[in-house]
Amino acid sequence: xxxxxxxxxxxxxxxxxxxxxxxxxxxxxxxxxxxxxxxxxxxxxxxxxxxxxxxxxxxxxxxxxxxxxxxxxxxxxxxxxxxxxxxxxxxxxxxxxxxxxxxxxxxxxxxxxxxxxxxxxxxxxxxxxxxxxxxxxxxxxxxxxxxxxxxxxxxxxxxxxxxxxxxxxxxxxxxxxxxxxxxxxxx
Amino acid sequence: xxxxxxxxxxxxxxxxxxxxxxxxxxxxxxxxxxxxxxxxxxxxxxxxxxxxxxxxxxxxxxxxxxxxxxxxxxxxxxxxxxxxxxxxxxxxxxxxxxxxxxxxxxxxxxxxxxxxxxxxxxxxxxxxxxxxxxxxxxxxxxxxxxxxxxxxxxxxxx
Numbered sequence: 001x002x003x004x005x006x007x008x009x010x011x012x013x014x015x016x017x018x019x020x021x022x023x024x025x026x027x028x029x030x031x032x033x034x035x036x037x038x039x040x041x042x043x044x045x046x047x048x049x050x051x052x053x054x055x056x057x058x059x060x061x062x063x064x065x066x067x068x069x070x071x072x073x074x075x076x077x078x079x080x081x082x083x084x085x086x087x088x089x090x091x092x093x094x095x096x097x098x099x100x101x102x103x104x105x106x107x108x109x110x111x112x113x114x115x116x117x118x119x120x121x122x123x124x125x126x127x128x129x130x131x132x133x134x135x136x137x138x139x140x141x142x143x144x145x146x147x148x149x150x151x152x153x154x155x156x157x158x159x160x161x162x163x164x165x166x167x168x169x170x171x172x173x174x175x176x177x178x179x180x181x182x183x184x185x186x187x
Numbered sequence: 188x189x190x191x192x193x194x195x196x197x198x199x200x201x202x203x204x205x206x207x208x209x210x211x212x213x214x215x216x217x218x219x220x221x222x223x224x225x226x227x228x229x230x231x232x233x234x235x236x237x238x239x240x241x242x243x244x245x246x247x248x249x250x251x252x253x254x255x256x257x258x259x260x261x262x263x264x265x266x267x268x269x270x271x272x273x274x275x276x277x278x279x280x281x282x283x284x285x286x287x288x289x290x291x292x293x294x295x296x297x298x299x300x301x302x303x304x305x306x307x308x309x310x311x312x313x314x315x316x317x318x319x320x321x322x323x324x325x326x327x328x329x330x331x332x333x334x335x336x337x338x339x340x341x342x343x344x345x
Contacts, residue, residue, distance in 0.1 A: 025344075033340045036221075040336060044229030051258070058233075058254045061246055069243045073236065152222060159218040165210070 005097065006182060012093040021091040028091055035084040042077030043151060045070045053144030055135030062131045063140070067124075098168050098181045101160040108157065112150040119143040194282040203275035213276060220269040224336060226262035230255040231301070231332055234309060238325035248321065252309040263298070281342065290338025297331035 012018055021027055051057040052066045089096050096102045123139045130136050136144075166173060168183040178185060197203060206212045233255050236242030243251060274281060281287040308324045 029341070029344045033337060036224075036340050037333070037336060040225055040228035041232065043225035044227075044232050046229075047226055048229045048233055048255070048258075057258060058243075058246075058251070060250070061243065061254075065245065066243065069245075070233075073232070073242065155222055155225065156218045159221055160214055163214055 006094075009093040009097045012090070013095075018090055018093060021087065028088075031084050031087050031091075035081060035088060038077050038080035038084060039155070040077075042074060042081050043155065045074040045077060046147065046151060049074070050144040050147045053136055053140045053147075055133075055141070059134035063133075063136060064127050064131050095167065096161065098183060099161050100166045100177065100181050101157045101163070103180065105154055105157040105161065108150050108153045112147060112154065115143060115146050115150065119147075190282060194278045197275050197278035200275050202272050203278065206272060206276035213273065216269050216272055220266060220273060220339075223262050223265035223269060224339070226258060227266060228332070228336075230259035230262060231328065234305070235325040235328050238305075238308065238321035238328075240322070248309040248311075252306065259301075284342055286338045286341035286344075288338075290335055290342065293331050293334030293338060297328070297335055300328060300331060 021031075048057065049066055049070055052059075052061070052063060058066060089102075119140075123143055130140070135141070164170060166177050166181060168178075168181055168185070171185045173181075173183070173185070177183070206216070233242060234248060234251050237244065237246065237248050237251050305324055305328055308321060
């Protein structure tokens, strides 16, 4: 699974900037704090919008109004999150790449992105018909629920990346774990 | 005032010990705690952005406050419910952690400020823009919650 990337990340983890970032306790901690703050901005805005789609908050505010006013902040939070997240990855490339929680997180993010695309292509175009509804139609509620579930999963798996339970250098691991982490344990 | 005996007592509670003896409990409770933080941020930001003249500008601050308040109370409850067990598991470390005291002071001030002063500002004449007083109120609120998040993350680095 993704074997061809291994040498690349191995090389990346030996680059001087990566080592410097990894070894600078203060820089790494600051970037990680920044990642949490930008997560607060992004996730906070996303949750409030999802809850509106479910009809659980701001029921009198038109859905299109919520999306139009909050989206710039959501995007800002997302950009900051990706930038700080990329730096965090760059500080520990190989271990992160092989980390099962990192992989889970990336997969869930892909699904969350897909959910956004489907929502904008299939659900949102008809918003004029249900914009003022306190409880939006089923398809909108489904998109909101899916988004909430996925982002909760992303926060959970993101938090778990810090733990080394399934790391490659902790053998023996179950064969399925080694497969999922592209790990080739040396006997 | 000597706090050590109390923090030692916290440390020795069955909950604290149970979390320390488990591999999974601390990370899982911590993830719930993070979730609570994100949700709190959402509820706080909707109102603060409005007071700053951004975000949902067409709605009154009073309405947004009323809409988000249950979620704020719910998320703060989640943060206490997950934060207290985390504290019990490492209370002695917290006693000597500067970040812990920054966080607790910010949290106390943030909660007091939000449910007294900020709430009152949102209830003022709903038709008028809140202007300078609203902006200052929102900035203070953001700084205080920022302190809570910063202190909280930094407890883990010490």
